[in-house]
Every structure is written in C-alpha cells, then in structure tokens.
Amino acid sequence: MLQVESRDGASHVVLEGELTIYQAQDLAQQFLPLLDKDESLVVDLSDVSDIDSSCAQLLMLARRHCQARGHQCSLVNHSQPVIDVFETLGLVSWFGDPVVLPGEQGSGRRTQSGQTEGESA
C-alpha cells in the first residue's frame, strides 16, 4: 500500500495499488502518523491504480495539516486514474500541484481542462 523513505529532510511516500474506501482505514493508520514527523512530505502517486473520494479526502487532510504547520505536502507523478478522479472532483486546482500530462491520447481533453483550471485560478 505504501512505502516510506526519508531523505533530504522530507518523507517520500509512494502509494500503490487501489486506494478506495476498503483501504481507507488501513491507509489512514499507516499514512497519518507520517504527518506527526514534522517534516515535509512528497507523495508519489505513480503506482496508484485506483482512487476514490475517501482516499482523495485523506490526501486533502494531509495537505491541510502540513500547510497549517508550515510544511510542504506535494503530490507528484499522478497516475492516469488519479488525474481522472481529481479532475472530476475539482481537486486539480484545489491541490495546485503540477500535473504531468500524459502524451498522445486524451491530451487534447486534458489541455482543455487545464485551461479551465487556469482561468478560474
């Protein structure tokens, strides 16, 4: 589900597999304690095969908690399923992390939604 590695004064967390309501409880137990370490957090989402609103909400909580303490909490390497869910929920602009657009197929649609986000920001 997740692997943690501490380097350069930040926790690098790699989330993996399905992150849905069925994993929410476990994920919270493993992930939330990292927030108490009082250092910045980098969350790698490249191996997330599925995510739902409950786990997205967990990431929101993490972001807000870190910010309140003056730490960074950045999400990186969004996988396609993550991008899809974030776009549907309006989370791309909420997090404001750079999202690397996948090339080729579907790139037109993403550019478009990226523009919409840009306008509203």
Add this chain to the structure above:
Amino acid sequence: MSMEAALQTYFTEAREMLEDMEAQLLEIEHQDADALPETLNAIFRAAHTVKGSASLFGLDGIVDFTHVVENLLDRMRDGDVGVSPELVSLLLRCQDHIATLVDETEADGEVSEDSRILSRALIVELGAYLDEGAGSASDTSGLPAAGKEVEQAHDYPEDENDDTVDNDCWHISLRFGRNSFRDGMDPISFLRFLENIGTVRHILILDDWLPDLADYDPEDCYLGFEIRFMSSATKKEIEDVFEFIREDSDIHILAPYSRLSDYIDLIESMSEESDRRIGEILIECGALTEAELAKALALQAAAEEADQSRRLGEIVAQDDDRLTPVVDAAAQKQTQMRDAINRKQKSLRVDADKLDHLINLVGELVTAGAGTFLQAQILGNAELIESMSKLNDLLEEMRDASLKLRMVAIGATFSKFQRVVRDMAADLDKEVDLAITGADTELDKSVVEKIGDPLMHLVRNAVDHGLESSAEREAAGKPLTGTISLNAYHDSGNIVIEVGDDGRGLDPDKILAKAREKGLVGEDQQLSRAEIFDLILRPGFSTAEQVSNISGRGVGMDVVRRNVIEMRGRTEIDSAPGEGTTIRIILPLTLAIIDGFVVGVGKAAFVVPLDVVQECVEFSEVDQTERDGQTYINLRGNVLPLVNIRHRFGVQGERPKRRSVVVVKAEGQSVGLVVDRLMGEFQTVIKPLGPVFTGLSGISGSTIMGSGEVALILDVQGLVQQITRGERTAANH
C-alpha cells in the same frame, strides 16, 4: 359571477386573444408599412388584455412573463424596435409560451417549474431587443418610454430584468452526508453521472468541513461541492441524479437565470456556513458576479430589517403607499376593456355534450315523426296526413338547423398550418407559401377535431419531403417558392380535404422497389398506380433516404391512414413526377341523420343516401351484357356497370318480373344498383353497426324504419370502389 366562473371565462378569453395574436403575428411579415401600426396595435392589445386580466386574478406566473412581452410590443409600436423575421419568431415562441402558462394555470392553478425556467430564458432573449430599443430612446431603464400609469403599477414587483442573475448555467450545491462513503455513495459516481445529462462547467470542492487530524474518521465523508452545470435537462432530471443521497445530503439546485432572491434563499438555507462564505463560493464558482452578490446581500439585509420572512417583490409593493391609487386605476381600466370585449362577442358558448344530446333527441323525433306519418297513411285520414306532413317539414328543418349547430368552417383548422408551414420552412431553409381554398367549407365539429393530427402529418410531410430544396427547384426551372395547398369541398355527401404540393412528386417505381424490399408487396404482384401510391401510407414505409427530425421515420403516414379509416373515410393520392403530389382525405360528413332513398330487395329494405342517387330506370335483362363476371347496361350511350343487390347480399325470395336500376354516382363513377322495388324517400337516423359487423363491406350502418323494421344503409362509395377495382383486376389479366 363566482370567482371560479370568472376565472374560467378568463382562460377561454385568453386563449382567443392568443390565437388572435398568433394570426396577427403571422400577418406582420407580409404586410406593407401602412398596415403595420394597426397590426402591432392589435398584437399589443391582445398581450395587454391577457396580462391585465391575469393580474386581476393574481396569476403572477402569466403576468410576470407577459409583461415583458408587452413592453417589447410597446417598443415596436413606438417604432423603437424594428420588425424582423427573427423577432417575429421569438414573439411567436413567446405567444406559445403564454398559452402554455395559461394551460398550466388552468390545470394546476400554478405555473410549473420548467415553464418558469423557460420564462426566464425567453425574457433574456426579449431583453436583447429591449436593450436595442433603449439605445435609441431616452429611457434607459429597459422599460417602455411611453410610461403609462398602468404600466408603472406593475413595474416594481414584476420587472425581472434587474433581478435576474446573468448566469446561463444551473447551479448545484452539494453537501454530502457523513455516511455517504459507508453507504457506497461516492461523490465521483454522481459527478460522472451528471456528465451524462450536461457539461460541468466548473466544479469547486469545499474543504470547510474537513476536521482536524484528531477528529478524523477515514470512512466519514466531509466533502461539499459547488457546481456550474450547463445542461438542457429539466430540474427533475437533475434532481433524479441525486435521488439516492437526497435523504442524508444537502442538495440545492438553482436554474439558469434564477432570480437574485433565489440565491438569497440558497445563502440563507446554508445555515452552517456564514453568508459571506457562501457568497464567496458562489463568486468563485462563477454563479454570481461580485456586483450581484453585493446586491443580494444588501437586499437580504434590507429584507431582514423589514421582516425576515417577506420576499423582495412584496416588500416593494407593500411599502409603497403611493401605488394604491395607481393600482385601482389599472383595475378599472381593465374592467372597461373587458366590457368592450363582451359587447363584441355575439356568439354563445354551449357545452358540446348538450349539443350532442339535442341532436340525439332530434334524431329520435325524426324517426318517431316518420312512424306517425306511416300510421296516418294507414288510417287514411286526409286531415291527419296533411297535418303530419306539415309536422314532418318542420322536423326536417329542425334537423337541418340542429345539425348546422355542430358544423364549423374548416378555415380555423387550416389557418393553424400557416404557423406550421412557416416554422418548418425556416427550419428546413425552404421558401414555402401556403395556399388555402375552401376555408368556409363546413363540417362536423367532431370531424374537425379529429382531422387536425392527420392533416398535420400530411402538411409536414409535404413540406419536408414533397417540396424540393430551393436549389433543386431552380435547377428544375420551377419558381423558387414552393406552394403547399390546402383545399376543402363537399362532394356527394362527403367532405374532401386535399393537401397538395408542387414538389418533386412520387416515383411509382421507387416506391414499388422499396415496398418489395420491405416485403410489403410480393415479387410478382402487379399493382396499379393508385395502389402503389397508397403504399406510402402503410406502416413502416418511408421513401425518405434521410431521416430528418421532422419526418421520414415511417411513422406518421400510417397514422393518417388509420385515423381516416376510423372516421369512416378513405384516402386517395394523385401524383405526377416533377409536378407534385395531392393527398385527398375523403370523409363522410358524419351526419347522424341522412336523407335516404329506400329500395326493397326480396323482403329486405336497403337505404341509399339520397344525395348520391342520380336517377332510376327500368331494368330489363335483355339489355344487359356480361364481361369477366361484371354486368353492364347501355345507359344513353354510356356503359353503366351494375351491382345486383340481390346477389351481392345474398337476399332470398322470389325474383319479381319488373325490376329497377338506381343510378348512383360516387367518386365520379356512375354505377347502377339492381333492386326489386323503389320505396321512396325516408329520413334516416344512422345507427352504427355493432363491432361484429365491422368487417362487412358495402354496408355503412343500419336504421330503424317508421314501421319498426331494420333497414341496412348501403355504402355506395365502397360498392363503387369494388367495381372499379374489379375492372382494374380484369384489365390486368
């Protein structure tokens, strides 16, 4: 007059006014400049009366909308806004919409939510023209420059222009319930489903309820969303998306162009959040502009000061005492106008049921009269016979007069198609004229009501498929403007209604090929031209290569055929390639009573409708020639096919020495009916045959004679058709 009755009168009057308005609107485009002001006046008056009377009854839904239409009409009257085809189309749509509002108000006592939304959308469209006019006039408020007292009385509470938020999207506020995740209700699925019925223009996720780490339960849902949603769906359809979470979640849906006050309600209903916060959310998500929010909050504050529960319009109306005398004057003026309208009306409204009852009674009376006359003849009392014949004359007049009560000119039905043709021509980008003849042909009201649908299909089909595109017409050397003709006339006890076009005409080969392909006609089956044309009225048959949104799906034309047959009528199609198509609907006048000519065969009596009888001649078997099983006689040099009633209906009994031929004419074809006896004229009340006999050909009904005997009424058209068809079959062999 009770309030209820007065209201009923209003609905009837309003509909008349709206029909009038439609007719005048359609005239505008064809009028020269001189007549225009008068027409505009008439349209304005119609709208004004509809609105004025509605306000007397407090029908706000109608008043609010019609008021804006009236403003624009007033502008047009003053020449501030020019007439254009687009504007006329818009006004026609508004007129339709007012009619819908009137219908809904009558049915439910109020205007539906969907109609309110449409009202707002139309008002925005109207606003564009009002603004255009405002540029040239000194008055910039978007209201008529000719500010009459009457108008001003309504401006405060009704004017929606200032109050409507300039947002063409739905606004959806969602606050998911705590247990949504546990119940399997993931917001993602709802948002994705929403995409099926429209486009999410903007979505804003709200983190306001996310708790601190200590209070966080990973299986609780703390999410909220504000969504700008572009869709043509109805409010109900959008609500249905969220049906499963309705109970636990907080859902607010605001229509496009909602009033500012609706947003105020929304802000107030979000009790957990501060008003300011909600306002900011609405701005952030693009539902409101900053100025609109400021206005809303100011209005809200003012409203709270005055009275928390009162709404915007009421506040203005109630607080302004100056308005009272103006409102009174308005009411008085409206009463005067109503009086004027009442004086103009010379007609009387009668319930259709009462009329039917009267006609039934008259029918019975005629039968009873005939019976009594027969008795008088048997008694041989000359004075009684004389007074009975006088009575019968009167009964006859009474019958005619009472039947006329039900007769209405077909013109009103025809003129409805002006609009249909106009709208369709615009949609299809064709130029089409509608030529109406025989508009004052009268037919039974029940027929008029039923003929509307079939005619609509035929007219639409003629415009869509019958007429070529302008380019094709030009290439064929025809006038660019196509003509659709509607015609009605009486023909021997029938009414004939024709729908014609001067378009491309029907191609018999193409139709036949298509019918064979669809298995409607066998490969080796030979059909006459008329029979081939008749195929286009078959279910599932459409020659249109492309299915347009107007017609061509193969439904519709068979509906025409079915409806016509239900009315005891039939259809005929004439067509010449390149010259056009005429579809003829031939209907009986559906008179409950006909003048009949009674003939006897054996012991049975048959009634022939008198108006098809041409003459009676003596029959001699010697003159008769036979060919292919069909007998003919020579009638003054013309071939007259015969129908032997005795054979046709299998009547038993001795054949008398002397027999007669009744020459009848239908569909331009004369036929001789061979009968035993001629029994004279008889007024006949048609009794329909029971369902058992529906398949029976050659008989159209039955009647009870004065003597109490039953006589069958011959379906002369049907008999003539059988003969002509028989001839054709013979010719094909």
